[in-house]
Amino acid sequence: MKHSLTRLLRLCAAAVPVLGLFAADAGAQSKTPLLVYTAxxxxxxxxxxxAFEKANPNIEIRWVRDSTGVITAKLLAEKANPQADVVLGLAASSLALLSQEGMMLPYEPVGFSQLTRRYSDQKQPPAWVGMDVWGAVICYNTVEAKKLGLPKPETWKDLTKPIxxxxxxxxxxxxSGTGYLDVTAWLQMWGEAEGWKYMDALHENIAQYVHSGSKPCKQAGAGEFPIGISFEFxxxxxxxxxxxxxxxxPKEGLGWDIEASxxxxxxxxxDAAKKxxxxxxxxxxNQISSTWWAIVAYPGVAQKMEGIPDNYESMLVKPNDFEWAAKNRDRILTEWSKRYNAKAEAKGS
Structure with missing residues (x-):
């Protein structure tokens, strides 16, 4: 039985309007429309x-786009009557959950053997295939920090200091998938007892929990809050x-997840979904993905990015158990919300 939090998310997701849906153009009647949910x-x-439609002129992608949590909840809400054909660029921890729910069709794409194997579902054939990796980072506004006399943190645990x-x-x-990868990394790195203890201490210093992985870094960049927990892209x-x-x-290690399809x-x-x-x-x-991401699934394609350390990949927390993160999602989010939701940003802010 699902916990009340997931039931609430599903109800909310069912009411969410279709976002980012690309309307068909006048000449698209002969094309196969492919409904693709994405984060x-x-x-x-x-x-x-x-690029895809240039290579496949008889197929038209129609996007439904929202944050990871909303898209995940929407898919779960539609389990009995699925609307999407493909999920593209959703967190592996979410896709593992959908796979556990029996919603994904295992499929090994053409060229799969060329990809870095650890960045896709480990089952054969895989239920999801990795595109790129995204990892945690702290954005630190040097100007605002200087005004406020805030030292530069070096570790996750530094963020619990009263200053x-x-x-x-x-x-x-x-x-946010970024928020969830942070929480699951801390619980895996330090064990559940110490992980929750850490988040209790961090909560004392949090001004706001926002509904986007990008927003904390944008806030830091604008000086709204001098420090934002975000992701490297x-x-x-x-x-x-x-x-x-x-x-x-942070020196202890970086939470991370995989955008996958x-x-x-x-x-x-x-047939169109397979294509x-x-x-x-x-x-x-993968070359398109490398425009934004420091780690992509196809070896040798990623580019050096300014500000991203050369040993970035080695800093990712290991092991990172996506099956565990998926299986325990309801429990973790219920406990997290009970403890910390009082500082959540209002929806629509």
Whole structure:
């Protein structure tokens, strides 16, 4: 039986309007429309769509886009009557949950053997196939910190020091995949007792839990809060835009997840769905991913990014058990919300 939190999320998700749905153009009647649910950053949606449709002119991607938590809840709410054909760019921890619920169609795409195996589902054939890795980072506004006399933190545990009280924003783990990868990393790194103890102490210094993994770094860049817990792609983008932030990669290790793709079982567009998943496994798609991500599934394609350390991949927390994170999602989010939800940002803010 699902916990009340998941039931609430499902009800909310069912009421969420379709976001980011690309309308068919006048000449699209002869194309196969493929309904694709995604949590990828809007920066990437157009690039993937344009390149895929150029290679597959008889297929049209129609996006439904929202945050990881909302898309996950929406898919679960639609379990008895699935609407999506493909899930693209959703967190592996969410796709593992959908797979456990029997909603994913195992499929090994063309060219799968070329990809880094540990960044996809370990079952054979895989229920989901990795695109790229995203990991935790702290965004630290050097100008605001100097004004406030805030030292530069070096570790996760530094963030519990009283000097940072009210100065930190973090993603809400029920809404944001980045927030959830932080929470599950701390619980795996330190064990559950110490992990919750750490989050209790961190909570004392949190100003706000926001419903986006990007927003804390944007807030830090704008000086709204001097410190934001975010992820490396957005941190790199904010820094490149000229914001006075340093990127901090805490020494204990970085929580991380994988953006991945998979086919929804019982899709009526199976051939088109396979073509999209095949294409997402291609070198071309991975080259597009490497525009934003420091680690992609296709070896040798990733580019060096300013501000991202050369040993970034080795800093990722290991092991990172996505099956455990999926199986315990309801329990973890229920406990987290009971303890910390009082500081959650209002929806729609």
């Amino acid at each position: 990828i950053e809007t920066d990437a949606m157009k690039a993937y769509k344009t 940072y009280k009210g100065k930190i924003s973090m993603p809400h783990p029920a809404s 957005r941190a790199h983008q904010v820094q490149r835009s000229g914001a006075p932030i340093d990127l901090i990669f 998979g086919i929804i079982k019982n899709t009526k567009k199976l 999209l998943v095949d294409w997402m496994a291609s070198k071309e798609a």
